[in-house]
Amino acid sequence: MIADSSLPRDRSATHCRYAVERLADPATIRQLLAGERAYGAYALGQLSPELFAASQWWLAQGDGTQAIVVHSHGGLGRAMFIVGDAEAAEAVLALHPGPRFSFASFRMEHKPIVRRHFHLIRDQLMLRMAVTGDRFRPAQGEAIRLRGRDVNRINRLYSREDGSTSYTSRHIEEGVYYGVLAQGKLVSIAGTHVASPAEGVAVVGNVFTHPNYRGSGLATIATSAVTDHLLEECPLVVLTVETTNREAVHLYDRLGYQPECTLIETPVIRKEPLGLMSWGRRLIASWRGRSQRREVVVR
Numbered sequence: 001m002i003a004d005s006s007l008p009r010d011r012s013a014t015h016c017r018y019a020v021e022r023l024a025d026p027a028t029i030r031q032l033l034a035g036e037r038a039y040g041a042y043a044l045g046q047l048s049p050e051l052f053a054a055s056q057w058w059l060a061q062g063d064g065t066q067a068i069v070v071h072s073h074g075g076l077g078r079a080m081f082i083v084g085d086a087e088a089a090e091a092v093l094a095l096h097p098g099p100r101f102s103f104a105s106f107r108m109e110h111k112p113i114v115r116r117h118f119h120l121i122r123d124q125l126m127l128r129m130a131v132t133g134d135r136f137r138p139a140q141g142e143a144i145r146l147r148g149r150d151v152n153r154i155n156r157l158y159s160r161e162d163g164s165t166s167y168t169s170r171h172i173e174e175g176v177y178y179g180v181l182a183q184g185k186l187v188s189i190a191g192t193h194v195a196s197p198a199e200g201v202a203v204v205g206n207v208f209t210h211p212n213y214r215g216s217g218l219a220t221i222a223t224s225a226v227t228d229h230l231l232e233e234c235p236l237v238v239l240t241v242e243t244t245n246r247e248a249v250h251l252y253d254r255l256g257y258q259p260e261c262t263l264i265e266t267p268v269i270r271k272e273p274l275g276l277m278s279w280g281r282r283l284i285a286s287w288r289g290r291s292q293r294r295e296v297v298v299r
Contacts, residue, residue, distance in 0.1 A: 018062035018091035038260035045194030071098035082106040091297040118268035129257035141221035146177040178225035188218035197233035204239040
C-alpha cells in the first residue's frame, strides 16, 4: 500500500534523498495499490498483459514516504497517473515526466508539483464514484450493445459539441459501449475507459447524450447498461464526474454509485519540449545511485 503522505518527516534534515526505480512486477504493483483500488482503477487496468507492455511504472521512496507515477500508452491514448506523497512524486517527474502530451489523473495535493512540469488545460475538481454488484440498482429502459460496425454513428454523436472525434472500430470492439436509440438514431451513449476482468476493475466513461434529447434519462439507461455488463466480470466499477455537476452525481447515485474520493483529470502539456533537462537530471541521478542500481534524487 502507498504510504500516507501525512506521515511525519525529519524536518531537521536539509535534504531528502529519494530512490527512484522502475517497477516491472505486476504483483508488486498490485500490492502497492491495494488500498487505492477506486482511485487507481485506470492504472490497475494497465496491468492487463496486453496493456502492461505499453506502460512505465516508477516508484520513488525516501524520508518514510513513497509515490508511484505511471505513464501508459495503451487503450485510448497516453495517460499519466500519480498516487502517494507529493514530494516523492516530484522526484519521479523530475526524471521521468513522460510524453509531451498526456491525460493526467492526480489528487489535489499533487497539483503544485504537476504544475512545475506541465501546463494544465483545465482545473476542474472531479469526483470519483464506485459501485459494486450488491449496491447496483439498474435503470429501466432499453439500450443496445454497440460494436465496431457502429463507429461512424458513434463518432457523429460524440462530435455534436466538441468537434471531430476519432474512435476506431477497434476501440469499440475492445471496450464495452451501449447506446440508446430514438427513431432508429443513436442519441445517447456510454462506454469504458478501461475494463480488466483480471484485475477486477473497470472505468466507465464517454457518457454523452445528443443535446436535443437531454433531460429524459437516456444517459442513465446507457450508463446502467454498461455498468450491468461490466459487473458480470469486474467486482468494482468506477466513473468520474465533475463535483459541480449535481444532476450527473444524482444520476449515478440512483444507479448505486457512491463517492470515493476527489481528483483532478486534465490534459497536460509538458513544459520542457525536448526533455533535455530531465535527461541531464537522469544522468546525475543514475551516477548518484550507481551502487544501488537505482536513480537517486536529492531534494
